[in-house]
Amino acid sequence: MAATVQAVRGMNDIFSPSIEQWSALESTIRKVVALYGYQEIRTPIVEDTGLFKRSIGEVTDIVEKEMYTFTDLGGDSLSLRPEGTASCVRAGLQHGLLYNQIQRWWYMGPMFRHERPQKGRYRQFHQFGIEAVGMGAAEIDVEVILLSARLWQMLGIEDAVQLQINSLGTPESRKIHREQLIDYLKEHEAELDEDSKRRLTTNPLRILDSKNPALKEIIAAAPKVVDFLDDASKAHFEQVQSLLKAMNISFTVNPCLVRGLDYYTHTVFEWVTEHLGAQATVCAGGRYDGLVSQLGGQATPAVGFALGLERLLLLLEKWECDIAIREPKVYVIGIGEGASSASFALAETLRERLIGVRVLQDCVGGNPKKQFKRADKNGADIVLVLGDEEIKNNVVTVKYLREDKAQNQVTVDDLIALLQSYFK
Numbered sequence: 001m002a003a004t005v006q007a008v009r010g011m012n013d014i015f016s017p018s019i020e021q022w023s024a025l026e027s028t029i030r031k032v033v034a035l036y037g038y039q040e041i042r043t044p045i046v047e048d049t050g051l052f053k054r055s056i057g058e059v060t061d062i063v064e065k066e067m068y069t070f071t072d073l074g075g076d077s078l079s080l081r082p083e084g085t086a087s088c089v090r091a092g093l094q095h096g097l098l099y100n101q102i103q104r105w106w107y108m109g110p111m112f113r114h115e116r117p118q119k120g121r122y123r124q125f126h127q128f129g130i131e132a133v134g135m136g137a138a139e140i141d142v143e144v145i146l147l148s149a150r151l152w153q154m155l156g157i158e159d160a161v162q163l164q165i166n167s168l169g170t171p172e173s174r175k176i177h178r179e180q181l182i183d184y185l186k187e188h189e190a191e192l193d194e195d196s197k198r199r200l201t202t203n204p205l206r207i208l209d210s211k212n213p214a215l216k217e218i219i220a221a222a223p224k225v226v227d228f229l230d231d232a233s234k235a236h237f238e239q240v241q242s243l244l245k246a247m248n249i250s251f252t253v254n255p256c257l258v259r260g261l262d263y264y265t266h267t268v269f270e271w272v273t274e275h276l277g278a279q280a281t282v283c284a285g286g287r288y289d290g291l292v293s294q295l296g297g298q299a300t301p302a303v304g305f306a307l308g309l310e311r312l313l314l315l316l317e318k319w320e321c322d323i324a325i326r327e328p329k330v331y332v333i334g335i336g337e338g339a340s341s342a343s344f345a346l347a348e349t350l351r352e353r354l355i356g357v358r359v360l361q362d363c364v365g366g367n368p369k370k371q372f373k374r375a376d377k378n379g380a381d382i383v384l385v386l387g388d389e390e391i392k393n394n395v396v397t398v399k400y401l402r403e404d405k406a407q408n409q410v411t412v413d414d415l416i417a418l419l420q421s422y423f424k
């Protein structure tokens with residue numbers, strides 16, 4: 001036998017029964033974005049590599065070592081998208097959707113990062129994200145956070161996640177902080193790990209985000225960006241906090257929260273959980289007021305977040321939140337010659353007239369016992385039997401699989417009424 005082909009490491013197939021959780025989560029997401037008036041945007045999965053370099057930053061983990069980059073047959077360097085923000089801004093600029101305009105966008109789909117796969121971390125993963133472009137006030141930072149909080153509430157996991165926020169200020173205040181941070185870290189260079197030593201000159205801010213316990217004390221005493229904010233940034237951050245308090249959203253200010261992408265300014269936030277081990281961040285985002293101009297547009301403020309669907313589903317599982325919508329099912333069985341066309345006719349009539357009930361037809365036929373077994377395996381609640389007798393008398397036999405209820409024979413019209421009231 002020929003060797004079987006496996007999926008690429010870190011890339012998953014998704015099928016029943018977990019696909020039911022996926023679908024339910026996706027439909028809850030569609031409901032929440034509709035509540036806030038966000039509109040869907042779909043961008044290509046592949047973009048020019050330069051887009052990600054210019055937006056996420058040349059010296060970030062994502063761009064340095066995690067992108068799926070290849071040269072296409074025309075000689076262009078392309079990359080599978082590692083995230084969605086850069087593509088949204090690119091699309092907005094390309095189609096003239098940003099200049100003096102406000103956009104509230106959402107997207108959902110696969111992203112790609114060549115990370116070391118483990119539970120909650122994959123090479124192809126799925127994000128739901130929103131991007132609110134064209135608004136600079138603290139109110140929209142809070143709206144974006146409220147939208148995520150409403151999603152937790154709709155999913156029943158509001159107690160499983162905690163909000164952390166920070167402000168990264170402006171590029172100017174970051175520059176002053178950066179110099180002082182480098183000076184401070186140089187004093188402790190001998191104690192730093194290899195990764196942090198490498199980042200010392202390239203991206204020292206990220207050292208603050210290190211999870212290495214050996215660096216805990218050094219990081220705790222390091223200069224923090226939030227202490228370097230100018231007056232306007234401070235006022236913005238205070239307004240975000242006071243609105244969150246007014247809306248009863250609990251949060252902690254984490255001065256070490258710096259995010260792994262370079263485009264952030266002012267507010268940054270993460271929803272973290274204690275239930276997913278190392279992959280603790282379920283949802284993350286913030287403001288990126290410099291990105292639109294960095295990519296060639298007019299200066300335009302923007303804020304957004306993205307969450308990992310896989311992580312959210314793992315959390316739902318841990319939290320024992322079964323959100324799958326299991327529609328009732330009826331299963332049509334045909335016994336004997338001539339039962340096939342009668343079964344088709346019955347199944348199609350039911351599909352036309354019954355809303356919210358799934359109608360499965362046994363398309364294998366043969367041994368009735370085996371047909372019943374398949375009905376059970378498919379999760380049917382009710383089996384409808386069409387045999388010679390039933391066809392002759394224009395009736396259907398109704399058998400209940402999940403209840404101790406006697407079978408009965410009814411006409412098709414009575415059957416519709418019966419099923420409608422049964423599955424009400």
Ligand code: HAM
Binds near residue numbers: 113123286307
């Ligand atoms: P990010 O922090 O890189 O931000 O990713 C957001 C979320 O995507 C993470 O919190 C996590 O839940 C999920 N995620 C990231 N990498 C993986 C992975 N390898 N496997 C599974 N899940 C993963 C962004 O992507 C920004 N674009 C967010 C944003 C939007 N900021 C402003 N607007």
